[in-house]
Amino acid sequence: MLLLLFLAAPSRAAEPLRLEEGCRIAADASVQLPAALPRLDRCEGRAPKDHIGTIWVDYPRMPTDLTVAKTWRLVLDNHVSSAVDVWLIGSKGPAQHYRYDPNAPDREWAAGNYLSMLVSPERPISRIVVRLADARSHTYVRAPKIARARYFVPIERDQASLYGIGVGMLALTILFHLSLFVAMRRRFQLYYCAHVGLLLIYGLSYSGIIHILWPSLTAAQNSALLGFSMTAATATGIGFVIEFLGNSTPVWLRRWAAGGAFASIAAAVVGVIVPESWSYALYMGANVIALHAILLTAGIVLRACAVRVPMASAIALAWAAPMTVSLMYPARTFGLIGDGALLDGLMMFAATIECLILSLPVASRIRNLRIEHERAHERHVMLERQAQTDALTGLANRRGFGEALARAAAGHGEPMPIALLVIDIDHFKRVNDQHGHATGDAILRHVAAHVARVAGAGAIVARHGGEEFVVALRNHDLMRAGTIAERIRVSMGVTFDTEPALPSVTVSIGVAAGFSDEVETILADADCALYRAKNEGRNKVMLADGPLMYAAAA
The missing domain is CATH 3.30.70.270 (Reverse transcriptase/Diguanylate cyclase domain)
Structure with a gap:
């Protein structure tokens, strides 16, 4: 409920401004700013999605006048890169250069899995140019944001509160259901805890809280954790649904689901260990596998609702939001929706809502199992007593x-x-x-x-x-x-x-x-x-x- 209140409450701080990308080109690592600017003006040598190497990105239009001699905070999408260079370019005077090391343990970061840096314009700025070294073009999808540093403080505070509440709810959900597993020992509880655990890893990585727990985590490692957790979460989601719905799912569909879960786990593991040269092919393949897993899970749940399996409708309600948001990721990859359609924190919000709603049918199922267990125990005690009692006299036999x-x-x-x-x-x-x-x-x-x-x-x-x-x-x-x-x-x-x-x-x-x-x-x-x-x-x-x-x- 606190999460919903935070989301419903208007922010007390001004929203940061997003920079609109003008051109993105691929270049050799030796290319410097003077040689890159003409190519950016002509947009010569646009960087394809599968490019791995040095990328130059031009933001030729400023959404507002950057007040001179004031400090601004610029946040960039967190993606695989060995170094980030930023130039503030005006109509007069030399460009101001800022360098950011995304793998430095003491680097700044912003809630929402953004790289963060402070800039102070010395003269009016007309464009910003960013160079990404050893980058993967397909991972750079979110537009940079910029705001006055003093305005960014309340923005980050509100975002950190939201993400902190979400992460805390996920952690409490795991502890609650693990304690129930000790009492009931049902396989679907383990699948559910594993699923929420992967969502917790995603939440820690996305929110940046993981940098508090693991300061030496690099940007590349953080991206790998995000990809692994989301891909593997589809596998545990399928496993949970199959175990929770029980024998109501046909054998052929259970086997299909097992194959889909295995493919998701394999994609999650391979995504961490494959060479960079395969990253784009794996990225596309992982999106296809995730799309298959999401649609398969949705089909299993909808079928269970159609045949009126108990609590299937509750699962459908719980997973409506995360499945919808999850489908948006492969849709964005395949160009069906724009990059801006996925709002910051949308998946985090959907995952938290899922856990809050899904805990109700899980707790209800565990309650029913406990009642059945107690009744079975009573029947066992009664049968044991009958087996040890003489029916005629009531004495022991x-x-x-x-x-x-x-x-x-x-x-x-x-x-x-x-x-x-x-x-x-x-x-x-x-x-x-x-x-x-x-x-x-x-x-x-x-x-x-x-x-x-x-x-x-x-x-x-x-x-x-x-x-x-x-x-x-x-x-x-x-x-x-x-x-x-x-x-x-x-x-x-x-x-x-x-x-x-x-x-x-x-x-x-x-x-x-x-x-x-x-x-x-x-x-x-x-x-x-x-x-x-x-x-x-x-x-x-x-x-x-x-x-x-x-x-x-x-």
């Missing part, structure tokens, strides 16, 4: 009993005393046969509830199979566990007094004790004790390897 014991042992840190009770309903098969399975199931539920109640809150109670139950008592010795077992046995019959529809049953119990690291042995001992109790007449509690502890009255 054999698997749940084992995992509960393992958790208890792990939380204790070292082997802990533990006692196991193995409980079996006496003559349960006979009861089932006489009264039916429905009654048998009711008896199982009744016995399960009674055992869990008497064993206490700290006990682990499970149905071990059929009519057999097992109880784990932590920090209990054999005698104490035997007492609880007897309490379960004795009180069992009383509980059926309140259930007249159910036949009363008795239970036999085997008890064993030891430590948590020998559960299998303890369980086997308790099982043996149970069989001894059953063999000796049932309705008894038997301690492992010991005598009959308690028995019912005959």
Whole structure:
């Protein structure tokens, strides 16, 4: 919102004046001003777009009278050049010469990726001539601007504020979505962060802020960063769209998109390493590749909107501005629009708007994914609980009993005393046969509830199979566990007094004790004790390897 307010607010400073190019010629490096002026007057030997070398540019008409003895700031398009020479030429007197080194670490620069220098006319000026050494003609597209130095201060302040806000928003967007990636880990988040990261590099390079972070960066390196970031951004843009829209995009279109993204990355890398002699061919090729990538991405998004893919319309809205501006660059390269059609900072503005709008569907998708993740986790927990629970009695089953014991042992840190009770309903098969399975199931539920109640809150109670139950008592010795077992046995019959529809049953119990690291042995001992109790007449509690502890009255 701050960016929009800045853009909407009128500048408090006068706009700088643009110089209108009269002629551009190519010349040998040895040509000096006296020999270049007649050629510029006749516009002899115009520099073609693919020229690499010394370029002379004439600005024969001044947009205003340059006040003599006042300081003016002249800003030039930042392009590949080893040296810049500027002559202020009047009708009388010698020309004033200024030299600018675009690769000097301490050079001046202006917001908007301009080279900047101060000039002070000593006499009335009628024309300005610029010589660019080792320059690429096709990269020199923006007209120079000139304004009184004292007027330029508020202009640069406003521009620096705008670019600073844009760069800050891009940086915050990356941090926000990287933090979300740590939680959600979706591939489209990485593509999106990479896309915004490349736009951030473009913003830093275009605004000149990168010179604060990297003072030794040359003009040529800055131009390479601009070209690399914008070309590679088309690849990450395609990758993001494909991943974000998911399987709604046909396989053939996904493959086409992958090829387009690869071409963009290749063009971005090659643009940094190719020799200068190939620069114009690569420049044209990169524009073709970028045009293909932009149109392809637009086609994928529009198709998704047509088939009503969720949030595709939000992506289309977010990318309407940057795609339109991006199409203007190849259109300018191919001569379809003029150089002045692309306003300074237009791409920076479009990229910032894109990130602001696009963050909404991305955040919405992440929110939906988080909700789906939480629901999936809840379903998983429920299924795990069901897998560990006996459906009839509500107690833990054999698997749940084992995992509960393992958790208890792990939380204790070292082997802990533990006692196991193995409980079996006496003559349960006979009861089932006489009264039916429905009654048998009711008896199982009744016995399960009674055992869990008497064993206490700290006990682990499970149905071990059929009519057999097992109880784990932590920090209990054999005698104490035997007492609880007897309490379960004795009180069992009383509980059926309140259930007249159910036949009363008795239970036999085997008890064993030891430590948590020998559960299998303890369980086997308790099982043996149970069989001894059953063999000796049932309705008894038997301690492992010991005598009959308690028995019912005959």
